Amino acid sequence: MSAPNSPKIIHLRYFALLREQAHTESEERPTTAGTYAELYQELQRCYGFSLPLGQMKVAVNDTFVDLSTPVQEGDDVVFIPPVAGG
Amino acid sequence: MSAPNSPKIIHLRYFALLREQAHTESEERPTTAGTYAELYQELQRCYGFSLPLGQMKVAVNDTFVDLSTPVQEGDDVVFIPPVAGG
Amino acid sequence: MTICQFSLAAEPLHPAVLSRPLAHLAAGAFVSFEGWVRNHNAGKTVLALEYEVYTTLALKEGERIVATAIERFDLLGAIAYHRYGTLQLGDIAVWVGTTAAHRRQAFAGTAYIIDEIKCRLPIWKKEYYAGAPATWVYCREHRH
Amino acid sequence: MTICQFSLAAEPLHPAVLSRPLAHLAAGAFVSFEGWVRNHNAGKTVLALEYEVYTTLALKEGERIVATAIERFDLLGAIAYHRYGTLQLGDIAVWVGTTAAHRRQAFAGTAYIIDEIKCRLPIWKKEYYAGAPATWVYCREHRH
Numbered sequence: 001m002s003a004p005n006s007p008k009i010i011h012l013r014y015f016a017l018l019r020e021q022a023h024t025e026s027e028e029r030p031t032t033a034g035t036y037a038e039l040y041q042e043l044q045r046c047y048g049f050s051l052p053l054g055q056m057k058v059a060v061n062d063t064f065v066d067l068s069t070p071v072q073e074g075d076d077v078v079f080i081p082p083v084a085g086g
Numbered sequence: 087m088s089a090p091n092s093p094k095i096i097h098l099r100y101f102a103l104l105r106e107q108a109h110t111e112s113e114e115r116p117t118t119a120g121t122y123a124e125l126y127q128e129l130q131r132c133y134g135f136s137l138p139l140g141q142m143k144v145a146v147n148d149t150f151v152d153l154s155t156p157v158q159e160g161d162d163v164v165f166i167p168p169v170a171g172g
Numbered sequence: 173m174t175i176c177q178f179s180l181a182a183e184p185l186h187p188a189v190l191s192r193p194l195a196h197l198a199a200g201a202f203v204s205f206e207g208w209v210r211n212h213n214a215g216k217t218v219l220a221l222e223y224e225v226y227t228t229l230a231l232k233e234g235e236r237i238v239a240t241a242i243e244r245f246d247l248l249g250a251i252a253y254h255r256y257g258t259l260q261l262g263d264i265a266v267w268v269g270t271t272a273a274h275r276r277q278a279f280a281g282t283a284y285i286i287d288e289i290k291c292r293l294p295i296w297k298k299e300y301y302a303g304a305p306a307t308w309v310y311c312r313e314h315r316h
Numbered sequence: 317m318t319i320c321q322f323s324l325a326a327e328p329l330h331p332a333v334l335s336r337p338l339a340h341l342a343a344g345a346f347v348s349f350e351g352w353v354r355n356h357n358a359g360k361t362v363l364a365l366e367y368e369v370y371t372t373l374a375l376k377e378g379e380r381i382v383a384t385a386i387e388r389f390d391l392l393g394a395i396a397y398h399r400y401g402t403l404q405l406g407d408i409a410v411w412v413g414t415t416a417a418h419r420r421q422a423f424a425g426t427a428y429i430i431d432e433i434k435c436r437l438p439i440w441k442k443e444y445y446a447g448a449p450a451t452w453v454y455c456r457e458h459r460h
Contacts, residue, residue, distance in 0.1 A: 013226075015224055015226055015294070015296060016224050016296035016298070016308050017296075017308045019224075059226070059229050059294070062228045062229050062232065063229075063232075064229075078226055078229070078294075080226070080294050081296065081308070081310070082310035082311065083291065083292070083293060083294055083295055083296060083310060083311060084290070084295070084296060084297040084308075084309050084310040084311050085254060085266065085289040085290045085291070085292075085293040085295045085297075085311070086207040086254075086265060086266045086286055086289050086290040086419075099370075101368055101370055101438070101440060102368050102440035102442070102452050103440075103452045105368075145370070145373050145438070148372045148373050148376065149373075149376075150373075164370060164373070164438075166370070166438050167440065167452070167454070168454035168455065169435065169436070169437060169438055169439055169440060169454060169455060170434070170439070170440060170441040170452075170453050170454040170455050171398060171410065171433040171434045171435070171436075171437040171439045171441075171455070172275075172351040172398075172409060172410045172430055172433050172434040186332075187331070187332065188330075188331065188332040195406060197354065197355040197405050197406055198354060198355055198356060199352050199354065200351065200352055200353075200354040201349065201350070201351060201352065202349070202350040202352060203347070203348070203349050203350075203426075204347070204348045204350075205345065205346070205347050205419065205422075205423075206345070206346040206347075206348075207344065207345060207419070208343050208344055208345065208346060208415075209344075210341065210342060210343065210344040210417065211341040211342055212342060261341050262339060262341055271352075273354065275349065275351070275427075275430060278349075279349075279423065279426075279427050282347075282423075283419075283423055286419060
């Protein structure tokens with residue numbers, strides 16, 4: 001539907017350290033990032049996220065996916081910093 | 087104090103299958119058995135205990151001892167058939 | 173009927189109540205784990221802690237963990253609860269209970285569930301210390 | 317203070333009460349085991365069971381088992397209770413609870429205590445069946 005490289009609008013939610021560093025819990029964001037890995041790097045540049053990409057997981061529409069998955073218009077995206085249950 | 091082979095009086099208590107097969111919970115018993123292994127064999131002949139010596143442990147004065155330990159006058163003796171806690 | 177349940181709780185956990193649905197006359201063994209908020213971690217004095225949770229995904233992952241344990245260890249039932257929000261010293265942060273015909277299964281099942289919860293559930297822990305800045309701590313084996 | 321306790325009980329066990337003395341702010345993990353009276357064993361339908369105990373020696377051995385677990389697994393506390401007399405289906409026959417700084421210690425400590433109780437404590441179990449004579453059952457690894 002959209003031309004190559006035209007921005008896609010996605011919904012982002014932030015938890016824990018990412019929430020603190022982004023100073024927000026969620027945002028609608030247009031992005032030209034091709035994959036979730038590229039999207040995280042874009043957010044790192046924007047917010048100064050201290051956690052490296054290598055420590056990150058990503059959930060899209062409440063399901064874990066690979067960071068190399070292409071970004072889709074309308075996705076609900078959550079980057080998952082290292083967890084600590086229990 | 088006693089001459090060789092003169093009987094020693096011991097106190098015996100029986101639990102579980104041994105209690106059922108001896109038809110008593112305890113007894114004072116004179117014995118000429120030299121060791122607890124020999125004492126058990128004497129009791130087997132007397133009461134028809136079905137459990138073989140090899141499955142038996144023995145406690146004397148509330149402490150586990152080896153079946154080859156010599157019988158002492160006045161001992162409080164409990165043969166321990168296979169256990170089942172829990 | 174096999175009980176398979178994972179829940180997130182805002183309020184204190186009461187193990188005697190949580191374990192009730194696991195009663196089962198074929199069960200010979202029940203093993204429970206409780207994670208308690210300790211007063212120390214990595215040499216620092218802990219004052220309190222806070223769990224932040226990605227609810228939808230945590231419930232999905234939690235249920236998957238419990239179901240896998242039941243299947244893998246032939247459990248008769250398994251239940252797990254995880255607290256979120258602010259917790260005080262001594263509070264139960266997580267409770268896991270499993271039943272099985274025999275004890276080895278129940279021990280293995282309960283250990284599996286807490287191991288997976290610690291490193292896979294999308295939940296984050298911030299520890300507040302005496303004389304040191306609060307920190308987001310994490311499981312070194314982070315994975316999914 | 318380290319809690320180290322072994323008891324024999326004529327009356328039903330209430331885990332929520334039994335575990336209370338183990339509360340400890342340095343403890344991060346609590347693991348409990350409960351042995352429940354099952355409705356089946358070796359293909360037979362169990363109706364009830366009876367434990368007969370050699371009290372003096374059982375208390376000595378039980379305390380030794382709990383103390384060894386504390387030392388070997390660096391536990392902050394450990395408590396075990398064993399019922400005796402007649403028990404009904406679903407009753408708790410044995411309860412073990414341990415605490416430690418970390419979960420591996422508490423799992424290992426609790427498993428050690430129940431393993432030793434099953435095969436070393438001078439206590440005997442008679443099972444009453446539907447349609448078969450009552451039998452003294454025993455732990456195959458009987459030892460001391």
